[in-house]
Amino acid sequence: MLNHVKNIIVKNYLSLFIAISFEVLGTLLLPASQNFTKLIPTTILSISYIVSFYFLTFAVQKIPLPIVYASWSGIGVFSVAILNYIFYRQPLAWQAILGLFLIIFGVALINIFKID
Numbered sequence: 150m151l152n153h154v155k156n157i158i159v160k161n162y163l164s165l166f167i168a169i170s171f172e173v174l175g176t177l178l179l180p181a182s183q184n185f186t187k188l189i190p191t192t193i194l195s196i197s198y199i200v201s202f203y204f205l206t207f208a209v210q211k212i213p214l215p216i217v218y219a220s221w222s223g224i225g226v227f228s229v230a231i232l233n234y235i236f237y238r239q240p241l242a243w244q245a246i247l248g249l250f251l252i253i254f255g256v257a258l259i260n261i262f263k264i265d
Contacts, residue, residue: 157211164207169221171201173228177236216263223256 175197181190208217227249233239241249 161208161211164204165217165220168201168204168208169224171197172225175201176229177232213263216259219259220256223252227253
């Protein structure tokens with residue numbers, strides 16, 4: 150029984166992780182789409198958002214919506230900022246980096262102390 154519950158939890162958090170990954174991909178392609186005038190980036194980002202929301206629906210079946218949304222948006226913001234720095238060379242001030250780590254800390258606290 151315990152393994153079954155663990156499998157459900159892992160499956161739901163895996164769905165959330167996939168949703169976050171595709172949301173981040175779509176967001177990173179926004180500049181490349183050039184206001185939706187470039188077909189390939191626009192198509193990929195549109196599909197990415199659809200896939201993201203599709204997997205998000207699985208996550209909200211068993212994980213409380215506030216937890217899912219906090220995780221999805223917080224980890225998404227953190228990932229986009231870091232990957233934006235890597236791929237688009239947009240610098241981050243130390244204060245922004247500190248704020249990003251505080252977001253991750255907050256998301257971790259929300260997930261650790263959630264009421265089941």
